[in-house]
Amino acid sequence: MILFFSLFAGVNQAKAEAALNINADGAILVDAETGKVLYEKNADNVLGIASMTKMMTEYILLDSVKKGKVKWDQEYHVSDLVYKISQRRDLSNVPLRADGTYTVRELYEAMAIYSANAATIAIAEIIGGSETNFVKKMNEKAKALGLKDYKFVNSTGLNNRDYKGEQPEGTGAEEENVMSSRAVAKLAFHLINDFPDVLKTASTPKKVFREGTDDQINMINWNWMLPTLDYGYKGMDGLKTGTTDFAGYCFTGTASRDGKRFITVVQNAKDASGQGGYKARFEETRKMMDYAFSNYTTEQIVPKHYQVKGHKTLPVTKGKEDQVKIYTKSAIKMVVLNGEKNNYKPVLVLDKKKVNSKGEITAPVKKGETVGYVTIKPKNGEKVSFLTEEGQKKVKVDVIAGQDVEKANWFVLMMRGIGNFFGNVWDGISSTVKGWF
Incomplete structure (x- = not known):
């Protein structure tokens, strides 16, 4: 009467792999509501993640705001490190003034929309007091969320050498953040389910930073699969790109249509000729999204x-x-x-x-x-x-x-006991008599 089974790895992998040929070092496709894995390729290989790192910084920030530890209108005064990083236009940044004051919301939007690295470090300093302390929180949060196969060495996803010797203490100059595709998907799953408002910012295609001031700068979202951008995809509203020489072209995407939402991850995506690029990461993402929306349906099984x-x-x-x-x-x-x-x-x-x-x-x-x-x-x-x-x-x-069943009173239980006793006696006699013949 008691039946049991366990749910583990690999649903319909043969069918998915036959339909898909994802050209990336690591990839995964999951249902965003339940986290059911629909397709995976090398999903447990630990690879570079570049600016997809910022999803963890976003998670910790949104959690801090929810708990009242940080306020959106809270002001931040620029540190020397943040100022120096912000002036690097070869990195993704919004330039910040050395004597400038910025709100948490401004910095968050610059991070989530434009992948601004100095703004990300600023958020790390606001929450952790220093980026070094914040990195500890990142690794602790990853453990708390049940992630496996990860290592955070900074809050941004930059290679530590870009810090020019001022990377978080205890980390090497050549270190980078790494995760498996499964861990990245799990982080994204928690981010959009625990803090769904993150998609309001992540889906913003364009925004002007410090509009109306001498410092204004146009921010175009690096997620070019947002519907109005170059590789627009219907229903796409997140989540985070990432690119470094070490990690290659990476992207965590999420899209929603007709009540269905999926999450995809590609790491070091390449085109048919084996070359990485912006187009490659979006085209490989498109393959998985098209497959999911065309072939999967939410059904009432029971x-x-x-x-x-x-x-x-x-x-x-x-x-x-x-x-x-x-x-x-x-x-x-x-x-x-x-x-x-x-x-x-x-x-x-x-x-x-x-x-x-x-x-x-x-x-x-x-x-x-x-x-x-x-x-x-x-x-x-x-x-x-x-x-x-x-x-x-x-x-x-x-x-x-489906109903109440009251306990029988002592008399009924006694009579049942007597009945059972004589029933057992009779059964014993019957068996003995049958044995004689």
Whole structure:
């Protein structure tokens, strides 16, 4: 009666790999609601991430604002390091004045839209007191989010040599931030689900920094897949590009259409000739997005109040009734390949704390009481991978009692005991008599 299965790696990989030929050192495609992995290529290889690093800086900033530790209108006075980095036009930057004062929101928008490196360091200093302290927070947060295969050495994604000897303490001049595609996708998954407003800024195609002043500068979003930019893609509203010689051309994208949202990651993307470039990272992203939107649909696999075949009731001991109806508390929905809804079967797992070794529940039983859960399993033996445990829980729903079952009184229990005793005696006699013949 008690059935169990685990959800691990690799759903429909053969089909996805046949349909896609992603030219990148690492890549992954996931459903943004559940984190279900739909396609992956070298997803656990640790690679450079360049400015995709800034997603972690964004996460920590947004978390700090939410907790009241930082305010959007809080003012920042430019440090020597931030000033020097901001004057480097060979790096992505908005120039900042040495004696300037800037709000957290201004710096955040420069970071999220224009990938401004000095503005990012400024945010690190605001939160951590120094970038060195902030980098510690980045690695701590990565661990707290359950990321694997990562290392942060600065807040920006720059190569440490770009700091010209002033990189965060304890890090080497040739070090860079690294992550696996799976870890990058998991960070992006947490970022847009924990702080969905990040997409309002990430989807801003153009903005003028310090508009109306002598310092104004036009910021064009480096995500050229935003609908109004060069490689516009319908529904694209995030998230972060990254480029260095070490990391190559990288991009974490997210797009939403018709109630479906997906997240993609490409690291060191290249074109058909093996050359990296802006176009390559966006075209490889487009392949995955097109595949996802064309081939996947959110389906209700198990309806609300569903009763598993052969397990519509649960035996009850010491109750006025000897069984209780059980069913799912809610429905299970999941993104699946078109036409494969029926490829999944429900699996019942009873709570061992609620049932005895015979699979019986002891009265009294309350209507709505949880007695276990139902999850789903592919009939063809394939296994399903999710970025997070929370994602796995979304394909698992409680099974509850459909009615009250009161505990029987002492007299009824006594009479049942007597009846069972004589029943067992009679069974024993019958077996003995049968044995004579």
